[in-house]
Amino acid sequence: xxxxxxxxxxxxxLKIGLTGSAVLLILAILTIILGTVIxxxxxxxxxxxxxxxxxxxxxxxxxxxxxxxxxxxLLLMLIAVVPVGVATAVYLHEYAQPGFILxxxxxxAVNNLAGVPSIVFGLFGLGFxxxxxxxxxDRSLGQAGLFGQPCILWASLTLALMNLPMIIVxxxxxxxxxxxxxRAGALALGATKWQSIRHVVLPQAIPGILTGVxxxxxxxxxxxxPIMFTGAAYYLxxxxxxxxxxxxxxxxxxxxxxxxxxxxxxxVPIAMGAxxxxxxxxFSLNIIAIIIRSRTRSQLRKGR
Amino acid sequence: xxxKKRRFKYLGESLIEGNIKITATFxxxxxxxxxxxxxxxxxxxxxxxxxxxxxxxxxxFKGTAWQPVSDNPRFSLWPIILGSLKVTLIALFFAVPVAxxxxxxxxxxxxxxLKEFIKPAVELLxxxxxxxxxxxxxxxxxxxxxxxxxxxxxxxxxNAGIALGFAVIPSIYSLAEDAINAVPRSFREAxxxxxxxxxxxxxxxxxxxxxxxxxxAVLFGMGRAVGETMVVLMAAGNAxxxxxxxxxxxxxxxxxxxxxxxxxxxxSGHYHALFFIGLVLFxxxxxxxxxxxxxxxxxxxKLYGSxx
Amino acid sequence: xxxxxxxxxxxxxxxxxxxxxxLEDISMTIxxxxxxxxIGPSGCGKSTLLRSINRMNEMIDGVKVEGQILxxxxxxxxxxxxxxxLRRKVGMVFQRPNPFPKSIFENVAFGVRMGDNxxxxxxxxxxxxxxxxxxxxxxxxxxxxxxxxxxxxxGQQQRVCIARALAVEPEVILMDEPASALDPIATAxxxxxxxxxxxxxxxxxxxxNMQQAARVSGFTxxxxxxxxxxxxxxxxxxxxxxxxxxxxxxxGRFG
Numbered sequence: 001x002x003x004x005x006x007x008x009x010x011x012x013x014l015k016i017g018l019t020g021s022a023v024l025l026i027l028a029i030l031t032i033i034l035g036t037v038i039x040x041x042x043x044x045x046x047x048x049x050x051x052x053x054x055x056x057x058x059x060x061x062x063x064x065x066x067x068x069x070x071x072x073x074l075l076l077m078l079i080a081v082v083p084v085g086v087a088t089a090v091y092l093h094e095y096a097q098p099g100f101i102l103x104x105x106x107x108x109a110v111n112n113l114a115g116v117p118s119i120v121f122g123l124f125g126l127g128f129x130x131x132x133x134x135x136x137x138d139r140s141l142g143q144a145g146l147f148g149q150p151c152i153l154w155a156s157l158t159l160a161l162m163n164l165p166m167i168i169v170x171x172x173x174x175x176x177x178x179x180x181x182x183r184a185g186a187l188a189l190g191a192t193k194w195q196s197i198r199h200v201v202l203p204q205a206i207p208g209i210l211t212g213v214x215x216x217x218x219x220x221x222x223x224x225x226p227i228m229f230t231g232a233a234y235y236l237x238x239x240x241x242x243x244x245x246x247x248x249x250x251x252x253x254x255x256x257x258x259x260x261x262x263x264x265x266x267x268v269p270i271a272m273g274a275x276x277x278x279x280x281x282x283f284s285l286n287i288i289a290i291i292i293r294s295r296t297r298s299q300l301r302k303g304r
Numbered sequence: 305x306x307x308k309k310r311r312f313k314y315l316g317e318s319l320i321e322g323n324i325k326i327t328a329t330f331x332x333x334x335x336x337x338x339x340x341x342x343x344x345x346x347x348x349x350x351x352x353x354x355x356x357x358x359x360x361x362x363x364x365f366k367g368t369a370w371q372p373v374s375d376n377p378r379f380s381l382w383p384i385i386l387g388s389l390k391v392t393l394i395a396l397f398f399a400v401p402v403a404x405x406x407x408x409x410x411x412x413x414x415x416x417x418l419k420e421f422i423k424p425a426v427e428l429l430x431x432x433x434x435x436x437x438x439x440x441x442x443x444x445x446x447x448x449x450x451x452x453x454x455x456x457x458x459x460x461x462x463n464a465g466i467a468l469g470f471a472v473i474p475s476i477y478s479l480a481e482d483a484i485n486a487v488p489r490s491f492r493e494a495x496x497x498x499x500x501x502x503x504x505x506x507x508x509x510x511x512x513x514x515x516x517x518x519x520x521a522v523l524f525g526m527g528r529a530v531g532e533t534m535v536v537l538m539a540a541g542n543a544x545x546x547x548x549x550x551x552x553x554x555x556x557x558x559x560x561x562x563x564x565x566x567x568x569x570x571x572s573g574h575y576h577a578l579f580f581i582g583l584v585l586f587x588x589x590x591x592x593x594x595x596x597x598x599x600x601x602x603x604x605x606k607l608y609g610s611x612x
Numbered sequence: 613x614x615x616x617x618x619x620x621x622x623x624x625x626x627x628x629x630x631x632x633x634x635l636e637d638i639s640m641t642i643x644x645x646x647x648x649x650x651i652g653p654s655g656c657g658k659s660t661l662l663r664s665i666n667r668m669n670e671m672i673d674g675v676k677v678e679g680q681i682l683x684x685x686x687x688x689x690x691x692x693x694x695x696x697x698l699r700r701k702v703g704m705v706f707q708r709p710n711p712f713p714k715s716i717f718e719n720v721a722f723g724v725r726m727g728d729n730x731x732x733x734x735x736x737x738x739x740x741x742x743x744x745x746x747x748x749x750x751x752x753x754x755x756x757x758x759x760x761x762x763x764x765x766x767g768q769q770q771r772v773c774i775a776r777a778l779a780v781e782p783e784v785i786l787m788d789e790p791a792s793a794l795d796p797i798a799t800a801x802x803x804x805x806x807x808x809x810x811x812x813x814x815x816x817x818x819x820x821n822m823q824q825a826a827r828v829s830g831f832t833x834x835x836x837x838x839x840x841x842x843x844x845x846x847x848x849x850x851x852x853x854x855x856x857x858x859x860x861x862x863x864g865r866f867g
Contacts, residue, residue, distance in 0.1 A: 012501050088330065115589050116531070119531070185711075190696050222433020307698050
């Protein structure tokens with residue numbers, strides 16, 4: 001009897017250990033990817049690498065234009081996505097009645113949007129922004145090739161649409177964490193609904209919204225498929241000055257350097273360096289998001 | 305002083321409220337527009353006479369060759385549909401046990417400190433851009449696996465599938481963990497109280513109770529895998545072969561669009577065919593995701609009695 | 613009744629929550645500048661009745677009302693009533709202290725700032741000081757007005773919430789078991805405060821604590837299963853209730 005139970009205990013422990021090893025595997029994947037990129041890339045990183053343009057047919061030089069273009073496009077993306085995302089979340093959580101058809105439709109649309117493949121966003125950007133909107137603008141302005149071509153603006157807007165659900169979800173999660181009693185408190189003092197949102201609810205939601213913003217930056221920085229056809233360029237000999245120009249960006253640069261290179265031995269170190277920079281960026285952004293979130297949560301636990 | 309509303313006092317308030325409401329409908333508009341515009345660019349395959357000389361709906365499903373740029377262009381979708389299927393199945397074969405095992409471990413067996421470490425680690429994995437995963441699979445993993453297993457072809461469906469698995473593990477994990485955590489504590493206490501071991505409780509009570517949510521997680525991961533582009537574009541060898549062998553190079557639907565849209569002649573049959581592939585992807589992922597959400601919502605309302 | 617003007621009157625008031633009738637045919641006149649306690653077993657609708665007086669029930673889905681609640685002769689449930697103005701006249705203190713995660717000063721100034729005419733800084737400081745003094749917490753917080761209200765103890769937080777309600781100069785103050793989350797000492801302070809506030813304000817307080825009702829209120833309404841069983845001077849109700857149900861409740865037969 002006791003023996004049998006011991007045997008069962010050991011078997012159970014082994015099985016639990018097996019699920020634990022899945023966790024270890026995830027950690028191993030993370031470590032190996034990070035390790036390979038660090039080891040392969042750190043030699044390429046230098047001040048010059050970060051601040052200079054590619055030279056000699058992109059086989060030498062730095063990645064500055066790609067960093068510059070990435071920052072440019074991400075800023076435009078944020079300007080577009082944050083207000084819309086926050087407003088949608090505020091509507092869903094503060095104004096909408098849960099059972100209403102409109103509410104259900106919006107929720108369904110947000111869920112659906114989150115699942116649309118990134119390359120389909122790229123197709124959409126090409127068909128809608130570049131050909132329909134851009135082409136239409138050009139035709140009505142009587143000129144050719146100003147708006148109806150790939151550029152930072154269209155790429156950023158495509159990225160913005162793609163990341164809209166993320167901002168909405170993050171903001172809604174933040175709104176959900178704010179006690180209903182505080183809204184009631186504000187209304188009972190004669191604040192209007194919007195005043196209670198503006199002065200009591202939103203200020204407290206800022207950390208949550210910030211988490212969303214950080215995650216969206218991180219995801220936007222790494223996305224290639226939606227921008228390949230809507231604005232990103234292989235190589236540009238100058239830095240873009242206007243949103244209507246094409247741009248280089250880090251993720252696409254990595255892709256180009258590894259798959260389209262005429263001299264792969266020369267470009268691999270550069271690609272490794274660029275990958276290290278991108279990974280360092282997305283990792284630190286994700287870590288920032290994790291820290292903000294755990295801080296807010298522990299504050300909530302303490303009853304703030 | 306009367307309590308009657310003064311006119312226009314809340315004009316600003318209702319303007320703001322109206323604006324918020326209109327903005328909120330934006331998500332609906334976008335989904336609708338995506339559908340319309342992808343549709344619009346695919347429709348010439350069905351209706352435009354000039355395009356139909358080059359390509360028709362029938363041709364998309366005839367034969368087994370995708371050779372859009374040749375003297376005698378052929379547009380059979382079978383090789384790339386097969387490619388998407390192959391890579392997705394391999395990815396799920398690898399990712400599902402890992403993600404669900406890890407979710408089960410972290411919600412049932414791990415201590416609080418460990419749990420607070422696992423979640424961020426998975427989030428970091430989710431934070432790796434797919435172009436980096438593709439880069440890793442192309443530059444490092446492929447050669448490594450080739451040497452170990454003696455593959456003839458370095459870039460193949462298995463290589464891409466494993467890398468794709470890295471990309472979908474976090475999605476499956478997080479939804480599965482939510483589902484498992486949603487199972488009320490009383491279920492566990494009841495099982496443990498009847499003398500079940502922690503493992504029996506987890507596998508015979510908790511997991512079955514969370515099953516709709518866990519299936520939702522698998523479907524969700526499947527949607528991700530079907531739609532993922534960069535990993536397969538870089539790591540699968542990019543050859544649209546009609547082959548069931550997982551060790552051959554392959555090409556998915558997503559990668560086909562990514563690889564060819566840049567060079568395609570605008571308005572050609574090839575161009576519209578690529579949008580048609582996009583339409584198929586949109587619809588397939590739509591169905592997969594909606595099923596996944598319905599399953600998950602169903603679980604939540606079953607466990608909590610009402611919809612959230 | 614032998615009081616001054618009766619500014620707050622409830623007439624044939626019914627409240628439905630979806631299909632269920634939560635309040636049935638309530639009629640009572642709440643005397644001005646007195647403390648009126650609403651007592652009754654839990655679930656009897658006493659909080660619901662209280663929240664009907666400043667229309668806070670509207671935050672809940674599926675609530676429908678019939679009948680009238682008159683404030684200064686005006687039915688607050690008429691369509692063209694400005695709910696925001698109503699809530700400025702009828703303030704509310706909640707069961708659990710719910711200060712905003714802002715400074716003590718900002719908490720008290722909040723209602724004033726949300727009004728139509730926001731006063732100048734000095735005037736606002738005056739209002740804050742006056743309200744905190746009225747709520748008997750000024751001495752405890754005057755040196756840390758700009759620290760977060762969340763750092764205060766529960767009892768202090770509740771008095772800041774009372775000060776916050778006083779700052780908008782209401783006529784009526786509704787209190788929903790304001791001391792139920794507090795320890796005995798903090799409770800005593802709140803009761804003392806309520807006793808003094810009735811000189812200036814009409815107070816309606818919901819409590820489940822019979823002794824508390826006896827200590828602070830001049831009038832008491834006893835509610836059961838959504839119906840008003842008895843309403844009258846507290847002293848009479850505690851010593852010589854008219855209804856047998858009331859007697860059974862106050863002697864602790866059920867509750």
